Amino acid sequence: MLISKGFNESLKRLRRRVLSAAAVAVMLPGVAGTALADDYDATAFLKRATAAMGGTELKSLRITAAGTGTSFGQAYTPGTRWPKVNYPEYVRAINYDTGSFRDDIKRSRGEPNGGGALPPSGEQSVTQVFSAGHAWNMAGANPAAALLAINDRTHDLTITPHGILKAAARQKARLDWTTLGGRSLGTLTFSGPGEFAVKAYFNDDYLLERVESILPNPVLGDMAVATAYAVYRDYNGVKFPTRILQSQGGYPVLDLAVKAVEVNPAVDLPVPDAVKNAVERIAAEKVADGVWFLAGGSHNSVAIEMKDHVVLVEAPLYDGRSGVVIDEVKKLVPNKPIRFVVNSHTHFDHSGGLRTLAAAGATVVTQQLNKPYFEKVLANPNKLNPDRFAKSGKKARVVGVKDKMVLTDGSRTIELHHIAGNVHTETFLMAYLPKEKLLIEADAFTPGAPNAPVATNPAPAAVNLIENVDRLKLAVDKVLPLHGRVAPAAEMYRAAGRAM
Numbered sequence: 001m002l003i004s005k006g007f008n009e010s011l012k013r014l015r016r017r018v019l020s021a022a023a024v025a026v027m028l029p030g031v032a033g034t035a036l037a038d039d040y041d042a043t044a045f046l047k048r049a050t051a052a053m054g055g056t057e058l059k060s061l062r063i064t065a066a067g068t069g070t071s072f073g074q075a076y077t078p079g080t081r082w083p084k085v086n087y088p089e090y091v092r093a094i095n096y097d098t099g100s101f102r103d104d105i106k107r108s109r110g111e112p113n114g115g116g117a118l119p120p121s122g123e124q125s126v127t128q129v130f131s132a133g134h135a136w137n138m139a140g141a142n143p144a145a146a147l148l149a150i151n152d153r154t155h156d157l158t159i160t161p162h163g164i165l166k167a168a169a170r171q172k173a174r175l176d177w178t179t180l181g182g183r184s185l186g187t188l189t190f191s192g193p194g195e196f197a198v199k200a201y202f203n204d205d206y207l208l209e210r211v212e213s214i215l216p217n218p219v220l221g222d223m224a225v226a227t228a229y230a231v232y233r234d235y236n237g238v239k240f241p242t243r244i245l246q247s248q249g250g251y252p253v254l255d256l257a258v259k260a261v262e263v264n265p266a267v268d269l270p271v272p273d274a275v276k277n278a279v280e281r282i283a284a285e286k287v288a289d290g291v292w293f294l295a296g297g298s299h300n301s302v303a304i305e306m307k308d309h310v311v312l313v314e315a316p317l318y319d320g321r322s323g324v325v326i327d328e329v330k331k332l333v334p335n336k337p338i339r340f341v342v343n344s345h346t347h348f349d350h351s352g353g354l355r356t357l358a359a360a361g362a363t364v365v366t367q368q369l370n371k372p373y374f375e376k377v378l379a380n381p382n383k384l385n386p387d388r389f390a391k392s393g394k395k396a397r398v399v400g401v402k403d404k405m406v407l408t409d410g411s412r413t414i415e416l417h418h419i420a421g422n423v424h425t426e427t428f429l430m431a432y433l434p435k436e437k438l439l440i441e442a443d444a445f446t447p448g449a450p451n452a453p454v455a456t457n458p459a460p461a462a463v464n465l466i467e468n469v470d471r472l473k474l475a476v477d478k479v480l481p482l483h484g485r486v487a488p489a490a491e492m493y494r495a496a497g498r499a500m
Contacts (some may be wrong), residue, residue: 035431042172045175049207063240065087076426078370083116106125107124151216185204208229291436303318322352340407355382365401367400368400413459422464440452
């Protein structure tokens with residue numbers, strides 16, 4: 001079973017909540033009380049399930065819901081649950097004919113600690129899109145390609161109640177029968193159409209009840225996902241659940257109450273040219289002798305040349321990003337291996353390339369509390385879509401930093417410091433080059449546009465960063481943030497409501 005203990009507990013609570021509603025629910029016409037027969041092949045089963053769920057003429061849907069979610073992969077402490085997020089409104093528009101969907105989400109923090117691209121307070125609107133095998137997010141009116149999200153969003157579209165029916169038919173699913181809790185459930189098992197595996201469970205009314213899937217993750221390897229659908233209603237002949245729960249990586253990530261479903265609305269999601277042509281690229285900026293700021297995407301890295309090796313600060317996102325970072329370092333510093341990769345924190349967008357660097361032979365240097373977590377997850381199997389690390393057959397080497405560590409070759413010194421007491425994560429590291437007076441940090445301070453107005457209420461993470469810099473008496477001239485552009489130290493202080 002792929003469903004985690006925590007998810008089962010959530011599902012039990014869900015069943016208790018919906019029990020009274022289920023008891024008085026109107027029987028679904030044409031399918032209620034029909035027992036699953038064991039003499040159907042997958043094609044016949046899918047035909048019955050499609051008819052039962054009203055999917056025969058279904059081309060598109062618009063679902064309006066509300067509930068809670070989480071910032072997946074953004075735990076405050078490594079190995080604990082993901083931080084809670086509130087969803088006052090969650091709208092998904094799907095076009096099954098074009099294989100596309102758009103999520104328009106209003107969200108806010110459910111708790112102060114932990115990561116995620118959320119402001120400390122107030123509501124935020126985000127738009128995420130998938131169409132024709134491309135993924136992007138909207139930054140105002142501008143699309144920003146989300147290359148890492150392509151497989152995840154292919155999976156998200158596939159496991160929707162009616163997406164399962166369509167994908168199972170295309171992928172020639174295998175039909176089996178499972179008895180759980182005295183009930184006979186029909187199961188459809190198939191792979192893809194992306195890099196994932198799916199097992200879908202249907203009850204004796206031929207309604208999809210839950211989906212168990214395995215989805216490759218750059219940090220966790222082969223990751224278990226479990227999705228439950230409950231209390232179906234009829235919307236103009238289409239059956240859709242009014243409650244949706246999901247867990248990923250062993251913790252709940254979604255609990256939505258569906259408020260409305262529109263059948264066959266117009267949903268047109270053309271792929272912008274900027275997204276079609278998007279590739280991972282590196283823009284290298286030399287900021288000091290032997291120090292390069294590696295930008296060009298949403299996440300940055302910093303390469304530091306030592307006498308006989310290179311120290312890389314940050315391996316973000318996934319193989320696709322960290323792979324091109326490695327290639328660029330080889331161009332900048334030929335014939336010197338990357339011996340160490342410094343990890344700022346465990347959040348998945350900042351640690352998704354550690355497997356890539358471990359495959360290249362680099363030792364992972366991270367805050368001490370992260371060490372057992374990374375040792376565990378870097379040993380996870382990654383068989384469904386093996387990455388560079390899985391193919392290498394190597395074992396990761398992880399070194400922990402408690403409060404401070406110094407890396408030196410006798411002439412250049414790199415100080416690694418714990419950023420204590422930050423609300424973003426308990427296990428933050430920053431890197432400081434004392435000779436060059438350069439500070440390298442992630443997420444606590446991200447520069448805005450040049451000459452942009454300073455926020456009235458400084459972000460707590462930025463305030464805490466300055467407190468740590470001052471406590472450690474670090475003389476900083478420039479900040480090399482792992483998001484955004486190189487900025488003068490004075491700008492970091494202004495963002496925290498301070499003067500240097």
